[in-house]
Amino acid sequence: MDSPFILRWGIMGTGNIAKTFTKDLLLSQKWQSDRTISHVVTAVASSSSMEKTRHFVNELRLSSACTNYDSYKFMVADPKVDVVYVATPHSHHFQHVMLALESGKHVLCEKPLTVNAYQARTLCEEARKRNLFLMEAMWTRFLPITSDVLEKIRRGQIGEVLRVVVDTSFGDDVEKTWGTQHRMLNRDLAGGALLDLGIYSLTWIFLCLYHALPESLRQAPSGIAAQMTLNHLTGADEASSILLTFPTSAPNDVPEWKSQAVALTNLRVSTDPDGKNSAGPAIRIQGTKGEIQLDGPSFRPERYRVISRCDGAEGQDIESVKVVDYPVPSEAKGMYWEADEVGRCLRDGKIQSQSLPWEEIIAVLEVMDEARRQGGLIYPEAIENASYSSY
Amino acid sequence: MDSPFILRWGIMGTGNIAKTFTKDLLLSQKWQSDRTISHVVTAVASSSSMEKTRHFVNELRLSSACTNYDSYKFMVADPKVDVVYVATPHSHHFQHVMLALESGKHVLCEKPLTVNAYQARTLCEEARKRNLFLMEAMWTRFLPITSDVLEKIRRGQIGEVLRVVVDTSFGDDVEKTWGTQHRMLNRDLAGGALLDLGIYSLTWIFLCLYHALPESLRQAPSGIAAQMTLNHLTGADEASSILLTFPTSAPNDVPEWKSQAVALTNLRVSTDPDGKNSAGPAIRIQGTKGEIQLDGPSFRPERYRVISRCDGAEGQDIESVKVVDYPVPSEAKGMYWEADEVGRCLRDGKIQSQSLPWEEIIAVLEVMDEARRQGGLIYPEAIENASYSSY
Structure with a gap:
């Protein structure tokens, strides 16, 4: 070797x-x-x-x-x-x-x-x-489970992907857990749910509706609509929801179709309230032939399910759910x-x-810029500018 | 008697x-x-x-x-x-x-x-x-399961409800199933996913974040953001997503908190692709102490789950999920x-x-009006006006 x-x-x-x-x-x-x-x-x-x-x-x-x-x-x-x-x-x-x-x-x-x-x-x-x-x-993006899911989308296993819904939410008692000075909520440190957690929701959306496509077909979202709940003490976002429309679908067998996506993040309610994934998947990738779901947390999913569409009575005996596990060794995070x-x-x-x-890094940041603009989340000029010597 | x-x-x-x-x-x-x-x-x-x-x-x-x-x-x-x-x-x-x-x-x-x-x-x-x-x-609104869920919200069983996500989607092969003349897609008949199906998503959101409150506290959403995918043949919406911010939360024990909601509807991808609810709940009512979920279809849920928040290791042995069934007799629809x-x-x-x-009927319609305005769904003047003799 x-x-x-x-x-x-x-x-x-x-x-x-x-x-x-x-x-x-x-x-x-x-x-x-x-x-x-x-x-x-x-x-x-x-x-x-x-x-x-x-x-x-x-x-x-x-x-x-x-x-x-x-x-x-x-x-x-x-x-x-x-x-x-x-x-x-x-x-x-x-x-x-x-x-x-x-x-x-x-x-x-x-x-x-x-x-x-x-x-x-x-x-x-x-x-x-x-x-x-x-x-x-x-x-x-570099977890083996992620590549596997992307490959399934590219091969058209769930048909044309027309909607992706991703939630990356922690149910914290915000004031008690983070206070106002911690980077999670401190605007001077670019705090807030979107930049810290919401970026994972956006990452999955971009993976499915942008990255899964050949480079020449990748297009930034044609529509971005966001709402934020700003923490009443610091003004950083404790909850952000973003709707996206992509001018494409993946794998793009029907070029005239568009896709929609929902990126959610929240510091006060949780994707997974009991810590056992009882509440269901954090990620739903919905296609015309079925759906791929991933259990959360969205930043490190270790299990996905493919749910095949069954129409009518004759489908009832077919096993419609296939579960695939990708455990990360418990001593590692997976980085x-x-x-x-x-x-x-x-x-x-x-x-x-x-x-x-x-x-693609820039395209995701452009979505977050626009979401912050619509949501009214403003950071101090000193951390928004690109003047190297200014800091 | x-x-x-x-x-x-x-x-x-x-x-x-x-x-x-x-x-x-x-x-x-x-x-x-x-x-x-x-x-x-x-x-x-x-x-x-x-x-x-x-x-x-x-x-x-x-x-x-x-x-x-x-x-x-x-x-x-x-x-x-x-x-x-x-x-x-x-x-x-x-x-x-x-x-x-x-x-x-x-x-x-x-x-x-x-x-x-x-x-x-x-x-x-x-x-x-x-x-x-x-x-x-x-x-x-009149199903017994609905009253039961509302009562649980009012009593604060899942804490303050800060997010509600509801999906009412059928995975149809749109052109084959409905064609262009059917009321589902015909703009002359006020066709489209929002008015036909999306109204159920909005109904649950209003139930949780408006109706659950005492009349004096009920407030219409302070923010509405919608995106629509219009059918390329008829211009009616085949997919609609709406973000809502409510200036209140329920049961409103913390008056300064706001809530967010996501109302989804789609004709091409399904809430329940295999018809067995394998894909998870259609309705998630997320509170600070846990979550109530209802299996779809959202218009006639027959089962809900309460998932209690468990923090830390000591909660691991507690049964965190309680399932409640409300079957509707199979010969009835439940009307x-x-x-x-x-x-x-x-x-x-x-x-x-x-x-x-x-x-409340009017408040829901106002959301749909605004969603259609933002989504570009326009109906003929003859069906939008309120001139009785004109039709």
Whole structure:
């Protein structure tokens, strides 16, 4: 066997998501992920304190070859780092990705890539100019279950997909769980349900009604209608609902048909109130010949069902439901698949992943921009602009 | 026992819905419906042919005391008729209800009461002026399961209801099943998914987020956003999705909270593709303490589930799902409950039902008006106006 392609990671930020991702990186070889790629963490940085970095490195038992930083600026300059994983708050993604790109590093940045589409376009231009890899860490797209479902749509197994309904909702006692300063509700940190959770609902909608199509047929939604419930204390959205009309359907055997979609997110009521999936699927992909449903959470589904359409009495004896399981090992979150994709792209000299092209990242952000505009969710100018030096 | 209140019905129209309703009228005494009311069909009218009327009367084995008409005008003048049941196409409801009211008859009219809110207001004013009973035949509101669910919401069993999602969709091969002339898709007959099926989705939303509240707290939606897919041959909607924000939540223990709702309807993809409810509930009523779900079809649910919120590991052993069945006898559709309500109202001298007040009928129609405006569904002026003599 050829020796694997070694990818050297610099971790920017030491919060929960950074921990989860890094754990998964280390598990990549253990599980069924891509054995042609090998991940090494060569640097970790907290922006504020070496103490935080050391704690992170010790907790995850990273090797002594890993350099600790208390500055992002110095970490991104480390020649032992190939790719920077940005795990800072949404509000800071633009600045931090730009910092990494300007130091000549490839970047994987937590979702959403930026606060708005304009910032994302600016970053993609910069990455193209510098010939550097850039991707949003929308890990859900790289789960094996996701590819399998997409393949079924493309093959027309449920006919023409004409509606997709996705819900990504936590039933929190908002004030008690998050308070007003946490990034979940703090507008200064680009807080709110849409950017944090709703993006998964939109991701599934784009996967089914945009990404499932050949590139030449992919079209952004022709209609976007959104309503938001803004938290009465912070003004961030605690509930967002978005209706979308796509000018296409997938697999597009009937070119004149359109599709509709509903993207839901809510902090106060839950997709899954009893934590056992009793309430039903989080994702319904509805086609003319049947339906694919995925149990939630939408960001990491582990089971799907294909429900075939049965018309009339003669269909009654046919088993109409097929269940397929894709368990993720319980010690992992399931982020190593996206990390492997980064490795493959870098190995093959690609600056964007075909599973999540820049155009699509931007298209999803454009929907969120419009939803926020209609819903009245405004962030401070300092985090909306694309002025690198301003922050 | 006192002798029952006898209600003498004139049936206007001899199509499928008239047959279904009349059968249920005759079954009323047999099943668990209100035994203080007795229904008699004293007249049946087709507008075009005595043949159709005779066929109807024979097929349903109506008594010989029933008079046959080939004219609505003469039927509504029949002194043996107390209340007229209008079962003609939506497009003609305004004219036919007005005809009955002008003859001094009480009216139960198939849903939607009229094509738009303006026509409905005009009819309600006429009924009030003449002191005549008028109600839309939204039979779903009078099912025992519906009262039970509403009572649970009012008692706060699932906490504050913050989102309601309802889908009423048939997966038809539209062109083959309906063609372009059928009222389902014919704009001249006020065709389209919204007025025919979507009204049930809206009904459940209004039940939960409007009707469940005390009258003084009921408020029409503060936000309405709709998207429609118009049939490329007729221009009637084959798919409609509506987002609603209500300025209240129910039972309204937290007055500053708002609720959101999603009303869906679709002719090409189905709520229930295999006809076994495998795809999950048609109605999700989501509260802060749990959820009530109803299996479809939304117009006649026969089962609901209460899913209680379980947080954390200690909840895992608690049975979180409670199932309640309300089977409707298979020979009936379940419309006798609404017929009994008409009887009780007339017996008690009421001109509107508190279970479906005029204000609420109009509020639902106003949502449909706005949805059609946003979705670009326009009906011919002749069926939109409220000029009685014009038709």
